[in-house]
Amino acid sequence: MLRWLSLPPPVIAGANARAYGMSGLIVVAATLACFLLNGLPSANLALVFLMSVIFSAALFGTGPAIAASILSVFSFNYFFTAPQFTLRVDSREDIATLLLFLLIAAVTGNLAARMRGAIEQTNHALERTSSLYQFSRAMNASSNSQEILRTLTKRAADLCDAPAAIFTRDASEAPVLAAWERDRPGPQAGRVGDESPVQTVVEFGTPRQRFGQLVVEGVTLKEERLELVAALTELAALAYERARLADDLEQAQVAAETERLRSALLSSVSHDLRTPLASIIGGASSLLDLEHSLDERARRELQTGILIEAEKLNRYIQNLLDMTRFGRGDIVLKRDWVDLSDVVSGALARLQRDLSAFRVAVDLQPDATLIYANGAFLEQMVVNLLDNAARYSPAGGVITIAGRRQEGAIILEVIDEGAGVPESERERIFNMFYSADKGDRGAKGIGLGLAICRAIANAHKGSIAAIPGLAGRGTCMQVTLPAGEAPPEEASDE
Amino acid sequence: MSEEKAKILIIEDEAEIRRFLRISLEAHGYSVVESRLGEEGLALCAKENPDVMVLDLGLPDVDGQDVLVRLREWSKVPVVVLSVRSDEQEKVTALDAGANDYVTKPFGISELLARIRALLRGAHAERESLPQFSAGDITIDYVARTVSVGGKPIHLSRKEYKLLQLLSRHAGQVLTHQQILDHVWGQGHREDTHYLRVLVGHLRQKLGDPPSAPKHIVTEQGVGYRFVAE
Numbered sequence: 028m029l030r031w032l033s034l035p036p037p038v039i040a041g042a043n044a045r046a047y048g049m050s051g052l053i054v055v056a057a058t059l060a061c062f063l064l065n066g067l068p069s070a071n072l073a074l075v076f077l078m079s080v081i082f083s084a085a086l087f088g089t090g091p092a093i094a095a096s097i098l099s100v101f102s103f104n105y106f107f108t109a110p111q112f113t114l115r116v117d118s119r120e121d122i123a124t125l126l127l128f129l130l131i132a133a134v135t136g137n138l139a140a141r142m143r144g145a146i147e148q149t150n151h152a153l154e155r156t157s158s159l160y161q162f163s164r165a166m167n168a169s170s171n172s173q174e175i176l177r178t179l180t181k182r183a184a185d186l187c188d189a190p191a192a193i194f195t196r197d198a199s200e201a202p203v204l205a206a207w208e209r210d211r212p213g214p215q216a217g218r219v220g221d222e223s224p225v226q227t228v229v230e231f232g233t234p235r236q237r238f239g240q241l242v243v244e245g246v247t248l249k250e251e252r253l254e255l256v257a258a259l260t261e262l263a264a265l266a267y268e269r270a271r272l273a274d275d276l277e278q279a280q281v282a283a284e285t286e287r288l289r290s291a292l293l294s295s296v297s298h299d300l301r302t303p304l305a306s307i308i309g310g311a312s313s314l315l316d317l318e319h320s321l322d323e324r325a326r327r328e329l330q331t332g333i334l335i336e337a338e339k340l341n342r343y344i345q346n347l348l349d350m351t352r353f354g355r356g357d358i359v360l361k362r363d364w365v366d367l368s369d370v371v372s373g374a375l376a377r378l379q380r381d382l383s384a385f386r387v388a389v390d391l392q393p394d395a396t397l398i399y400a401n402g403a404f405l406e407q408m409v410v411n412l413l414d415n416a417a418r419y420s421p422a423g424g425v426i427t428i429a430g431r432r433q434e435g436a437i438i439l440e441v442i443d444e445g446a447g448v449p450e451s452e453r454e455r456i457f458n459m460f461y462s463a464d465k466g467d468r469g470a471k472g473i474g475l476g477l478a479i480c481r482a483i484a485n486a487h488k489g490s491i492a493a494i495p496g497l498a499g500r501g502t503c504m505q506v507t508l509p510a511g512e513a514p515p516e517e518a519s520d521e
Numbered sequence: 522m523s524e525e526k527a528k529i530l531i532i533e534d535e536a537e538i539r540r541f542l543r544i545s546l547e548a549h550g551y552s553v554v555e556s557r558l559g560e561e562g563l564a565l566c567a568k569e570n571p572d573v574m575v576l577d578l579g580l581p582d583v584d585g586q587d588v589l590v591r592l593r594e595w596s597k598v599p600v601v602v603l604s605v606r607s608d609e610q611e612k613v614t615a616l617d618a619g620a621n622d623y624v625t626k627p628f629g630i631s632e633l634l635a636r637i638r639a640l641l642r643g644a645h646a647e648r649e650s651l652p653q654f655s656a657g658d659i660t661i662d663y664v665a666r667t668v669s670v671g672g673k674p675i676h677l678s679r680k681e682y683k684l685l686q687l688l689s690r691h692a693g694q695v696l697t698h699q700q701i702l703d704h705v706w707g708q709g710h711r712e713d714t715h716y717l718r719v720l721v722g723h724l725r726q727k728l729g730d731p732p733s734a735p736k737h738i739v740t741e742q743g744v745g746y747r748f749v750a751e
Binding site: 369376517520 | 609629698716734
């Protein structure tokens with residue numbers, strides 16, 4: 028029995044008593060009509076019966092049409108040929124009419140039934156095309172390979188009204204259950220290729236590549252439905268291939284980006300770790316080897332140099348650690364009330380030796396000192412900003428640290444008198460490993476420090492930006508941080 | 522420094538750091554005993570009865586924090602822990618577990634020497650009964666409860682005085698936010714660091730201690746405060 032898509036059930040000979048009943052009713056109606064028309068020549072009445080046969084053929088196909096013909100002959104004979112109400116026929120004319128009627132009924136009935144079949148087939152083809160088209164659109168809209176597999180299994184299960192599943196092959200060609208229709212029990216992986224009679228297996232693949240099999244459990248599909256399922260599977264396989272290619276491409280891009288970052292990290296690590304190490308090893312070995320030829324001043328200079336470089340190394344390692352902590356993106360800030368002047372004094376103390384060549388001015392407004400933040404991270408941020416300012420400042424230049432309150436936010440600025448940052452670079456300098464090797468003193472630094480500043484500012488739900496410094500000279504690194512809700516003032520205990 | 526050499530126990534697994542500590546401490550007139558491991562260090566502490574212990578928190582056999590806890594079950598020897606910068610919480614935990622102070626690795630020897638000196642002074646418990654204290658131009662008269670800066674008396678609120686008294690009694694030693702809050706505000710004010718910041722700000726102002734480069738009331742970021750007298 029054919030019963031697929033959304034077509035109304037077509038009628039096959041011998042299959043539907045209802046169709047025969049309807050044909051019989053049509054003949055009864057024709058008989059009643061002929062009673063009304065009684066008096067016309069019997070040949071005309073035969074035409075009315077003929078019409079009932081054609082209707083039956085068009086509506087219900089060949090079988091009911093033949094039944095209608097035979098019934099019509101008997102009815103015609105019994106009611107309308109002389110002698111009436113008998114099956115006997117006296118007139119030769121009536122015999123001819125009956126015979127002709129049978130002949131014409133057979134031919135027209137058959138023609139009408141074939142016409143019906145043709146219409147039915149056209150409808151089937153239309154439905155099938157539209158179904159494939161819709162499925163194909165759904166496939167094209169999906170770029171997710173798993174979604175494609177799910178859509179296909181669902182569709183196949185709906186069409187066959189049976190559990191369906193897709194098995195793909197893993198690296199060792201073993202079948203893996205990749206998708207199944209959720210609402211029905213999934214088949215067992217072990218049963219693939221099983222010669223079970225109640226299972227339909229359709230190859231899932233393209234001419235270029237086999238992916239696996241679609242298995243419909245518990246039914247053997249008739250040819251037409253199998254063909255449709257196979258067509259859907261083929262469409263899905265093409266979409267699946269395309270989605271997999273897109274996945275591969277994306278993965279390759281992510282891998283390339285990771286690789287690029289990794290090599291940038293490696294080159295910056297080797298540069299920024301080796302440079303201070305070179306000074307330390309050089310200074311220490313000079314102290315050891317030239318012990319007697321160095322005067323007190325030279326010795327002291329080398330010793331101080333070793334300390335400064337070691338501290339630089341320590342800061343860089345701290346930055347690397349912070350970067351990995353922030354890079355994971357799961358950092359939870361432990362916040363507390365922090366005095367900004369403590370943050371600044373801590374940073375200045377840590378950079379004491381590096382900042383000795385510059386003049387440092389601190390201008391913190393009294394209402395801009397308390398902030399709800401992570402003090403250690405803020406201090407690291409100020410250290411990085413000062414380090415950056417020192418790197419790009421001319422010797423003897425002024426580095427200003429300013430803090431003020433503005434609409435519930437604390438604005439902290441570190442201003443230098445260096446070459447400034449061109450407008451096109453002002454956003455990029457906060458990228459990891461951006462390097463602006465245009466500093467006045469030719470220092471080649473890496474952008475890790477500023478990237479960490481941005482990460483710290485962001486972690487506090489604040490922001491950082493590079494703007495031109497005072498009177499358009501140099502750079503002003505401007506950090507904006509939410510100040511936090513201060514508790515009410517404590518009662519005086521004077 | 523006392524007549525006899527003060528004895529310092531170093532528990533640290535890095536040989537190079539032990540060597541640099543031994544050379545420097547001996548050069549400053551201390552006698553030094555060393556241990557590479559926590560268990561061994563505890564045993565050595567019982568046997569040698571040192572005046573100060575220098576304890577690394579990252580030991581190969583026992584966690585430094587556990588060493589502290591076990592040590593405090595039977596000994597009051599002052600302990601300086603060696604910690605790493607990136608973890609303030611670790612320092613606070615160690616201080617809560619009974620450590621007296623810390624230095625952050627990498628550190629300069631002068632920093633560690635200052636800590637050890639402060640602890641040795643504290644251990645002799647002389648300051649606890651001193652009627653007076655002075656650092657720079659600050660003079661505190663504990664008996665009369667007066668404070669003067671450069672010879673001029675200043676007026677402190679009750680809490681400001683309490684804070685200054687606590688810090689100066691432990692000059693050179695770190696005090697955690699918690700220790701200060703408990704002492705000045707009493708128990709139940711663990712979250713009131715905002716008031717503490719404000720109070721320190723006022724006290725610095727009255728003492729003429731510049732907030733962006735304080736000389737006396739120094740902030741240990743994320744840990745607490747330290748009164749520096751030297």
